[in-house]
Amino acid sequence: MDIRQLNYFITLINEQTYTKAASILHISQPSLSAAIKKLEEEIGLILIDRSERQLQMTQEGRILYQEAQKLLHHFEHVSFEMDRLKRQGPLKLSVGLIESSMFFVPDILNRFKQEYRDVRISLLETLSLSDVKNALNNFDIDLAITNQYIHQEDIETIPIYEENLVALIPLGHALSREGPLQIHDLEGEDFIVCKEGFQTREDILNAFSKSGVKPNIQFEIERFETGCTLVEDGLGITVVPENYVRYSNQTNCVIKKVDDANISRIVYLAYDRNRFQPPIVLRFIELLKAFFT
Known part of the structure; x- marks a missing residue:
């Protein structure tokens, strides 16, 4: 199983026909069909329910589709980040925030900007649990300051302070x-x-x-x-x-x-532990932790 096969599978599911998917992928329809069957053989699972007239995924296919989307997002993000770092260096940081975090975030930003003057910083409100999860999973933010404890295996959630x-x-x-x-x-x-x-x-x-x-x-x-x-x-x-x-x-x-x-409530730092984190993100996390140590 490789990235190319996963891309073929995701494109097929998104387009719902072999003809449209093959056209987008610039391969023949038989080649796409053979690639999907080879993927099924390699992982030992049936992904497409061929008893239905319309293209339908099996339960295993739905799981692979969801996880493959995350993997391709991650792959694209890492590829883009590596290319950008070669060309420009680290110039952007995105942080998800709750309202009350503004009592300390400006202080950390001042320290951070002394070290990285040219970094463009985006501050996004991520208030609900779904806001935080979606922003992290979709790569809209690098990290979040949140009062939500996230029960998700790939998300690191660290308590930083408690407030009345x-x-x-x-x-x-x-x-x-x-x-x-x-x-x-x-x-x-x-x-x-x-x-x-x-x-x-x-x-x-x-x-x-x-x-x-x-x-x-x-x-x-x-x-x-x-x-x-x-x-x-x-x-x-x-x-x-x-x-x-x-x-x-x-x-x-x-x-x-x-x-x-x-x-009272606890406020956390949350980030994707499996994602490549540029040096500027790691430094911001260090400054955040140090502020409350």
Whole structure:
């Protein structure tokens, strides 16, 4: 099994006919058919269900198709990167971020830019678990700073720090005049929380559950900024990372500590452990780790 055979197989599945796939691959239809059969013989599995009139993959074929796509993406990325390094050197770094990471990322970027002045840096918001996975798997980012622990064998997920979550209360609300809150103080209040698929939502709802409190969810959001705006307009209470409000410009609501050991979250560094990592990516990872050591 080699890259050429995998490319033939992927092209056939994408085009759904031997005629179209052979034309794109610039080979004859019999040659393509023979190549697919040879691939099946080499791996000892049937990939195409030939009992169907339309081209259909077997279960084994679907698995190979998914994994082969990743492999070809990786191969193309490495080939491109090697060629670019020969011609230009390392000039680009892409980092996926969550909102609260901006309290430390500029400091690391300043240090990084002192060493690599000519590198163009892309900062992309990758908030949900699917955002992070897709960005890493599709090579949109080199690494991610995320509060999602990624259960994927080829993704390295390293904890870098833990932060408390705090409550944001509208000005003039009865709870704004209280001291530190308990989770049960939020029971019955109109509540604003991240939508499903966001780890912060799970962290918050788990803390509520452990305290025996069911939140009165009225709004589901994607960004903490939206939650803060809703709180400022008196539409409810939300819980956000302490570092987000500490380093943001949101000041028109009351920040309250929540005295509960369960209400916190962990922030991770995530990257593809099997991907070729250029020296600039490895250096950024070193600086990131050093910042929290």
